[in-house]
Amino acid sequence: MNVFEVRGGKKLQGEIVPQGAKNEALQIISAVLLTPEEVTINNIPDILDVNLLIELLSEMNVKVNRTSRSTCIFKADDVNIDYLHSPEFKKKSGRLRGSVMLAGAMLARYKKAFIPKPGGDKIGRRRLDTHVIGFQKLGTQLDYNQEDGFFHLTAEELKGTYMLLDEPSVTGTANIVMAATMATGTTTIYNAACEPYLQQLCKMLNRMGAKISGIGSNLLVIEGVDYLGGTTHAMLPDMIEVGSFIGLAAMTKGDITIKNAGINDLGIIPEKFRQLGIAMDFKGDDIHIPSQDSYTIQKYLDGGVLTIYDHPWPGFTPDLLSIVLVTAIQAHGSVLIHQKMFESRLFFVDKLIEMGAQIILCDPHRAVVIGLEREHQLRGITMSSPDIRAGVALLIAALSAEGKSTIQNIEQIDRGYQNIDTRLQALGADIKRVAI
Numbered sequence: 118m119n120v121f122e123v124r125g126g127k128k129l130q131g132e133i134v135p136q137g138a139k140n141e142a143l144q145i146i147s148a149v150l151l152t153p154e155e156v157t158i159n160n161i162p163d164i165l166d167v168n169l170l171i172e173l174l175s176e177m178n179v180k181v182n183r184t185s186r187s188t189c190i191f192k193a194d195d196v197n198i199d200y201l202h203s204p205e206f207k208k209k210s211g212r213l214r215g216s217v218m219l220a221g222a223m224l225a226r227y228k229k230a231f232i233p234k235p236g237g238d239k240i241g242r243r244r245l246d247t248h249v250i251g252f253q254k255l256g257t258q259l260d261y262n263q264e265d266g267f268f269h270l271t272a273e274e275l276k277g278t279y280m281l282l283d284e285p286s287v288t289g290t291a292n293i294v295m296a297a298t299m300a301t302g303t304t305t306i307y308n309a310a311c312e313p314y315l316q317q318l319c320k321m322l323n324r325m326g327a328k329i330s331g332i333g334s335n336l337l338v339i340e341g342v343d344y345l346g347g348t349t350h351a352m353l354p355d356m357i358e359v360g361s362f363i364g365l366a367a368m369t370k371g372d373i374t375i376k377n378a379g380i381n382d383l384g385i386i387p388e389k390f391r392q393l394g395i396a397m398d399f400k401g402d403d404i405h406i407p408s409q410d411s412y413t414i415q416k417y418l419d420g421g422v423l424t425i426y427d428h429p430w431p432g433f434t435p436d437l438l439s440i441v442l443v444t445a446i447q448a449h450g451s452v453l454i455h456q457k458m459f460e461s462r463l464f465f466v467d468k469l470i471e472m473g474a475q476i477i478l479c480d481p482h483r484a485v486v487i488g489l490e491r492e493h494q495l496r497g498i499t500m501s502s503p504d505i506r507a508g509v510a511l512l513i514a515a516l517s518a519e520g521k522s523t524i525q526n527i528e529q530i531d532r533g534y535q536n537i538d539t540r541l542q543a544l545g546a547d548i549k550r551v552a553i
């Protein structure tokens with residue numbers, strides 16, 4: 118087991134390139150099952166969750182040729198469907214959320230899929246109802262087997278239909294879109310999620326021969342086709358990494374340039390950090406965050422305290438709220454952080470409070486951060502990373518703190534951030550990965 122040992126207080130400086138997007142990669146890599154032809158994927162993030170999904174495909178007998186850490190050629194011309202019903206699949210897929218999206222592709226191509234209880238961050242209830250109801254509307258029979266703990270999904274034929282999703286689930290929409298690509302007739306999905314992850318998936322599917330319109334909106338229309346072929350795809354820069362680096366720069370008084378940040382696909386993200394008072398300039402596709410001694414949280418026009426809350430795209434992603442929260446610690450002013458989607462994602466503030474932050478956890482969904490205005494620094498402590506984003510938020514706190522911090526359970530961070538220790542070292546951070 119490894120921990121991060123961090124000696125904080127250093128001003129970080131330099132350039133950093135975001136990895137390919139984790140949540141996009143999980144959708145895109147699942148989609149390779151839709152065709153027997155070669156699919157080449159570039160800008161793959163070299164992170165635990167993605168590597169595990171690639172391993173699962175390889176164990177399903179998909180030919181996997183990883184020509185470099187960031188490029189992989191897949192060929193799913195002889196898939197072993199039964200592997201999806203094995204204890205090994207159950208165990209491994211339970212370690213990541215993304216594995217649930219193998220089901221949509223399997224249903225489209227083989228009219229058969231198995232879904233064990235998926236893994237992913239333990240950040241609250243994470244139901245699969247939207248996925249399953251969508252599959253059922255397309256004509257899938259569902260049988261939950263108490264003994265093996267799998268949902269068994271089978272269909273004689275998938276038939277296009279109209280559906281209004283209960284909620285714009287990200288992985289749910291991806292799953293239903295994939296299932297509908299080769300259904301008979303037209304599928305209309307209203308209240309669809311429309312994150313750049315999904316836009317990228319739909320564009321890739323269209324290149325493979327699918328007929329999807331409405332991309333980028335919450336109304337997707339999918340005309341079923343008989344066959345999908347091979348293609349090439351490259352992931353966008355990871356917008357959650359970009360947001361994390363903006364927060365990191367502000368908290369460490371750093372002067373950081375995020376290279377090739379994919380600004381056109383960041384939506385409201387830069388604006389939310391600007392509301393915290395963080396200056397940034399866009400130069401081409403790079404974001405430069407200059408060193409700032411202080412930053413002041415905006416108030417509403419009527420003088421009210423700012424609230425930053427999550428909302429389905431194009432609202433603010435829930436995956437950056439922990440980062441916004443930690444970034445507000447050293448600001449002037451106060452902000453209410455309202456995590457609407459997940460009920461267990463804010464408990465990590467206990468650690469920040471122990472480090473000296475002024476935070477009031479009002480309830481599991483809401484926390485008020487009262488900025489310290491850099492009047493005193495956080496203190497280094499030993500802490501454990503509860504989930505990917507809280508883990509990075511704690512890491513940012515540690516890098517800004519006085520003295521030594523130890524962060525345990527860093528596998529959580531490694532699930533989503535590629536070689537974060539070495540990339541931060543290149544910015545001047547004192548961080549070591551230590552085996553214990």
Ligand SMILES: CC(=O)N[C@H]1[C@@H](OP(=O)(O)OP(=O)(O)OC[C@H]2O[C@@H](n3ccc(=O)[nH]c3=O)[C@H](O)[C@@H]2O)O[C@H](CO)[C@@H](O)[C@@H]1O
Nearest residue numbers: 140214215242243244284285286287288289429435436458
């Ligand atoms: C692998 C992957 O892509 N994971 C992302 C995906 O997870 P995932 O696709 O699992 O998340 P969902 O979009 O299904 O929803 C997440 C949670 O939010 C709740 N919910 C969702 C929509 C809504 O309008 N209201 C609401 O309360 C759901 O009930 C659920 O508990 O999307 C989440 C929400 O952006 C992100 O945090 C995850 O990083």
Ligand SMILES: C=C(OP(=O)(O)O)C(=O)O
Nearest residue numbers: 214215237238436505506
């Ligand atoms: C919640 C997240 O991931 P997952 O859905 O894979 O658990 C995340 O990326 O912040």
